[in-house]
Amino acid sequence: AQSVAQPEDQVNVAEGNPLTVKCTYSVSGNPYLFWYVQYPNRGLQFLLKYITGDNLVKGSYGFEAEFNKSQTSFHLKKPSALVSDSALYFCAVREDSNYQLIWGAGTKLIIKP
Amino acid sequence: NAGVTQTPKFQVLKTGQSMTLQCAQDMNHEYMSWYRQDPGMGLRLIHYSVGAGITDQGEVPNGYNVSRSTTEDFPLRLLSAAPSQTSVYFCASSSLAAANTGELFFGEGSRLTVL
Numbered sequence: 072a073q074s075v076a077q078p079e080d081q082v083n084v085a086e087g088n089p090l091t092v093k094c095t096y097s098v099s100g101n102p103y104l105f106w107y108v109q110y111p112n113r114g115l116q117f118l119l120k121y122i123t124g125d126n127l128v129k130g131s132y133g134f135e136a137e138f139n140k141s142q143t144s145f146h147l148k149k150p151s152a153l154v155s156d157s158a159l160y161f162c163a164v165r166e167d168s169n170y171q172l173i174w175g176a177g178t179k180l181i182i183k184p
Numbered sequence: 185n186a187g188v189t190q191t192p193k194f195q196v197l198k199t200g201q202s203m204t205l206q207c208a209q210d211m212n213h214e215y216m217s218w219y220r221q222d223p224g225m226g227l228r229l230i231h232y233s234v235g236a237g238i239t240d241q242g243e244v245p246n247g248y249n250v251s252r253s254t255t256e257d258f259p260l261r262l263l264s265a266a267p268s269q270t271s272v273y274f275c276a277s278s279s280l281a282a283a284n285t286g287e288l289f290f291g292e293g294s295r296l297t298v299l
Contacts (some may be wrong), residue, residue, distance in 0.1 A: 105286045112292070112293075114291050115290045161226060165286060
């Protein structure tokens with residue numbers, strides 16, 4: 072069965088420092104991987120995706136994610152955090168043969184000035 | 185540019201009451217879906233639709249009904265509300281091509297409390 076794990080409920084980073092939000096997955100086929108962001112009292116917004124190709128994927132707002140097949144991970148990264156990056160981040164996965172997304176529980180990212 | 189519009193934003197129900205959460209999109213998207221979001225859990229798919237007249241069950245469909253009479257609208261009906269249905273509900277839409285690669289547009293959510 073497909074599953075997604077976000078091992079950290081919360082990540083605290085100082086403004087200007089690099090940030091990483093972790094995600095690991097389990098699928099039986101080829102994975103499609105996604106990151107979404109949710110700001111307070113708002114719906115989720117698509118950030119980036121990995122389908123195939125280059126393992127480093129660039130997305131919105133300066134975020135990027137690295138696909139690591141051997142470690143079954145898809146960590147979200149940003150070189151220099153902004154206070155405005157504070158939000159809830161969700162990782163999701165689906166198999167290439169299955170239409171439905173499976174979501175992680177979310178990681179709250181707090182960027183302190 | 186409205187995108188995906190959900191109403192109401194907040195609702196309080198008593199156990200056993202019925203209600204409908206409305207979802208409308210103005211992007212001519214074929215794919216529409218309903219999720220629920222509970223604390224400490226990821227989003228869980230309730231029902232989805234790939235076009236007018238076509239609906240299918242997701243991961244947690246029990247206690248919910250949907251219909252898709254038009255491309256624009258995808259209402260979610262709670263037939264007899266239970267406290268376990270207290271949650272935040274999100275409607276999401278996409279073109280079929282984008283949905284196939286997981287890119288969804290979300291509404292702002294409807295917070296439902298069942299007493």
